[in-house]
Amino acid sequence: MRIAMIASEAAPFVKTGGLGDVMQALPAELARIPGNEISLFLPYYKKIKYDPRQDAEPVCSFTVNLTWRQQYVGVFRHRGGENEPTVYFIDNEFYFCRDGIYGFYDDGERFAYFAKAVLSAMEKLELQPELIHCHDWQSALVPVYLDAEFRGSFPSTRTVFTIHNVEYQGKAGAEFFNEVLGLSDRWRGICTFDGCINFMKAAIVTADAVSTVSETYARELRYPYYAHGLSGILASKGDRLLGITNGIDVLHLNPETDRALEQNYSAKAPAGKKACKRALQRELGLVENDAPILAMVTRLVSHKGIDILCYILRRLLERELELVIVGTGEAKYEHALQSVASEYPGKFSMNLRFDSALASRVYAGSDLYLMPSKSEPCGLSQLIAMHYGTVPVVNATGGLKDTVPPFNPETGEGLGYTFQSYNGDDFLGAVDRALGDYYGDPAVWSALVRRDMEADFSWKLPAQKYMELYCSLV
Numbered sequence: 001m002r003i004a005m006i007a008s009e010a011a012p013f014v015k016t017g018g019l020g021d022v023m024q025a026l027p028a029e030l031a032r033i034p035g036n037e038i039s040l041f042l043p044y045y046k047k048i049k050y051d052p053r054q055d056a057e058p059v060c061s062f063t064v065n066l067t068w069r070q071q072y073v074g075v076f077r078h079r080g081g082e083n084e085p086t087v088y089f090i091d092n093e094f095y096f097c098r099d100g101i102y103g104f105y106d107d108g109e110r111f112a113y114f115a116k117a118v119l120s121a122m123e124k125l126e127l128q129p130e131l132i133h134c135h136d137w138q139s140a141l142v143p144v145y146l147d148a149e150f151r152g153s154f155p156s157t158r159t160v161f162t163i164h165n166v167e168y169q170g171k172a173g174a175e176f177f178n179e180v181l182g183l184s185d186r187w188r189g190i191c192t193f194d195g196c197i198n199f200m201k202a203a204i205v206t207a208d209a210v211s212t213v214s215e216t217y218a219r220e221l222r223y224p225y226y227a228h229g230l231s232g233i234l235a236s237k238g239d240r241l242l243g244i245t246n247g248i249d250v251l252h253l254n255p256e257t258d259r260a261l262e263q264n265y266s267a268k269a270p271a272g273k274k275a276c277k278r279a280l281q282r283e284l285g286l287v288e289n290d291a292p293i294l295a296m297v298t299r300l301v302s303h304k305g306i307d308i309l310c311y312i313l314r315r316l317l318e319r320e321l322e323l324v325i326v327g328t329g330e331a332k333y334e335h336a337l338q339s340v341a342s343e344y345p346g347k348f349s350m351n352l353r354f355d356s357a358l359a360s361r362v363y364a365g366s367d368l369y370l371m372p373s374k375s376e377p378c379g380l381s382q383l384i385a386m387h388y389g390t391v392p393v394v395n396a397t398g399g400l401k402d403t404v405p406p407f408n409p410e411t412g413e414g415l416g417y418t419f420q421s422y423n424g425d426d427f428l429g430a431v432d433r434a435l436g437d438y439y440g441d442p443a444v445w446s447a448l449v450r451r452d453m454e455a456d457f458s459w460k461l462p463a464q465k466y467m468e469l470y471c472s473l474v
Contacts, residue, residue, distance in 0.1 A: 001470060003030060004129035005040045005085070006118055008111065008138035009101065013048045013078075013087070016101055018246075018380050019136060019164050022213075025249040026466070027085040029459040033467065037086075039127065041118045043110075044076060044089035046097040054078070056089055060124050064116050066109070067182040071095075073117045075125070088125075090117045108172040109180050111199070115141035119150045131470045133160045137170030140203035141181075144191065147206055148183050158473040160466075161207035163200070165377050166221060166228050167303075170199030194229060204233050208473050209240045211466075213378035214399030218243030226375060244466060245402050246378040247459035248387065255388045255453075260357040261364050265389075267453035270446075273364060273389050280365030284349035286322045292438050293322045294431070295366035295390065297359045297381060300329025300337070305372030305395065310336050311424035317344050319435060324362055326351045363388040368434055372419075372427045376400050382416070386452035392416040393430050403457070409437055409444055415452050 009015055010023035023040065031038040048054055056076040063070050074091030090096075095110045104110065119142065122129065134142045143159040172180075176197045177188055193201040204210050212218045220226040222235040234241055255273075256266045262279035265272030281288045294316075298304050309316075310333065317323065317340070325337060325348075334352055341350035351358065363369070369385035371394045378399030382392040391407075394400040396418040407414035417434045419426040438445050 001035065001131060001467075001474065002037045002127070002129045003039070003470065004122065004127065004132045005038065005135070006115075006132065006139040006142050007040070007135040008043060008114075010040060010042055010087075013042060013054065014045055014101060018378075021249065021380060022164070022246055023135065025247065025459045026463065028249075029247075029463040030466065031080070031085045032083050033463065039129065040085045040087045041121070042087065042089055043096045043114055044074070044091040045101060046093075046099065047101070048089065049091070049097065056087075059088070060121075061091075062120065062124055064113070064120050065182065066113055066116065066180050067178070069180075071113055071117075073120060075121045088121060090114055090121065092117070108170065108176060108197070108199070111138040111170065112141055112180050115139060116145050116149075118142060119145055119154075123150065123153045128154065129157055130474045131158050131160065133162065133466075133470075134203065134207070135162050136164045137168055137199045137203075140170055140199040142203075143206040143208075144183070144187065144202045148187055156474075158209075158470075159207045160209050160211060160469065160473070161203040162211045162213065163221070163377070164213055166200070166212075166226070166230060169201065169228065169230070172197040172199075193233070201230060201233055204230065204237065209242070209469060210234070210237050211469065212241070212243045214245045214402045215243035216401045217377045217398040220375075220398060242469070243402075244462050244469070245399055246380065246383075247462045248380055248383045248457050250387060250458045253384050253387060255364055258360050258364070260360040262361070265364075267389070267450050270389065270450065270453075273449075276361065276364040277366070280324070280361050281322070283361065284324060284351070285346060286324075286349055287346045289322075291320050291322055292367035292435065293324060293365060294368045294370055294393075295324045295362045295385075296327070296370045297354075297362055298325070298327045298329075298371075300327050300333040302330070302333075303374045304329075305370075305374060305422075305427070306330075306333045306337075308372055308422065308424040308427050309370070312428045313337075313340050315428060316431065317348060319432075320439075321347075321435065323348045324351070324366060325349070326358060326362055327354060328352050360388075363390055366390045367438060368393055368431070370431070371395070371400060372422075373397065373400065374422055379403070383457045386415060386455060387457055389449045389453045391434065391448060391452060393427075393434055394418055395422060395427070396420050397422075407437070407448060409441070412444070412447060412451075415448075415455060
């Protein structure tokens with residue numbers, strides 16, 4: 001099947017979060033399926049264009065109109081190897097040659113341009129994808145422009161729109177419709193929601209199917225508490241709204257080969273994990289003992305559960321454990337966590353930075369991974385942690401509920417520890433259950449660690465489910 005993926009970021013070219021990881025791994029896994037031809041379209045950001053490590057050849061150039069604007073489009077191509085996606089970059093230095101990816105005053109215009117430029121590029125290149133798969137609000141206008149202006153060139157092409165995080169919808173003032181989109185008035189209602197232009201709402205209405213990144217999140221989005229205003233629109237999709245739980249790239253995220261680690265290890269040869277723990281303790285100034293290391297690698301924002309962590313933090317640190325946190329975020333949480341860390345030298349290491357190599361060492365050297373998120377569409381950190389043999393403690397929401405079945409020490413079933421209501425005391429109770437099993441029976445704990453490491457979190461099964469969805473539409 002000929003499939004075009006449209007996104008605003010993809011590792012290794014550019015990445016700001018989990019979307020970048022997904023858009024590296026999913027197209028690659030789809031490309032390995034016999035008979036598939038995968039194209040990936042990305043903006044040609046300054047970060048990519050002027051990186052000497054990146055290799056892309058010019059293909060063509062032309063112009064597109066956004067109402068009165070006539071904007072240049074350059075198309076560059078990065079050829080992958082056999083059974084790898086072909087990556088196309090959309091070049092426009094006015095929109096994309098900036099120090100940063102998102103957060104500009106004209107982001108709406110930038111990604112409206114991107115949507116129209118992508119479809120124009122497919123037209124110029126005579127690509128005829130059977131399925132176009134768009135990801136998050138930055139590519140949400142592709143299904144709209146496809147139906148409004150490009151259907152003649154792509155008469156049978158079908159579309160899937162994936163919501164990675166419904167909180168970010170791509171909103172603009174009502175005047176944006178006339179000033180930028182340049183569509184006929186029959187499209188105004190489709191693009192408008194709650195008095196403003198809403199990219200995500202428009203994609204939900206026009207796409208042939210809408211997916212989210214976990215089965216539980218797909219159910220949650222039908223309720224106002226989770227959907228940030230779009231519950232009614234999403235519920236109206238009926239069975240065309242479904243969840244497919246993300247995987248992780250187990251080739252790159254692999255404790256057997258990760259060069260950042262003190263010693264590599266595996267489920268069958270786990271001894272190196274203890275060496276990684278000792279190395280992490282030395283690196284971060286923790287006491288070198290056998291107390292469990294609890295870890296978080298996260299953005300320090302309230303929806304990641306940092307508020308309830310702060311609520312229980314001193315009580316947590318009264319236990320026989322050590323705590324490592326890596327990340328940055330809201331100033332109030334940075335200051336609060338730093339303040340408590342200063343009271344517990346040798347026991348609590350607070351690292352206000354993001355360092356991918358340090359993150360790998362934290363995943364490998366820790367015993368428990370804390371993820372008390374208020375909401376979590378899928379979550380990748382808990383999957384990485386389990387793959388590295390670090391047992392998760394999570395709030396049973398979204399993808400966390402789907403990927404971390406609760407551990408039952410009597411039967412040996414389950415992969416981690418969960419709590420059901422979003423409050424600090426229940427979170428602390430789940431941690432205490434984990435500590436009880438850690439100290440209670442080393443054999444049971446070792447079996448749990450091994451089960452986590454042997455669980456299949458690859459993209460193979462999710463890619464198969466996406467193919468089933470594509471085939472149901474084409």
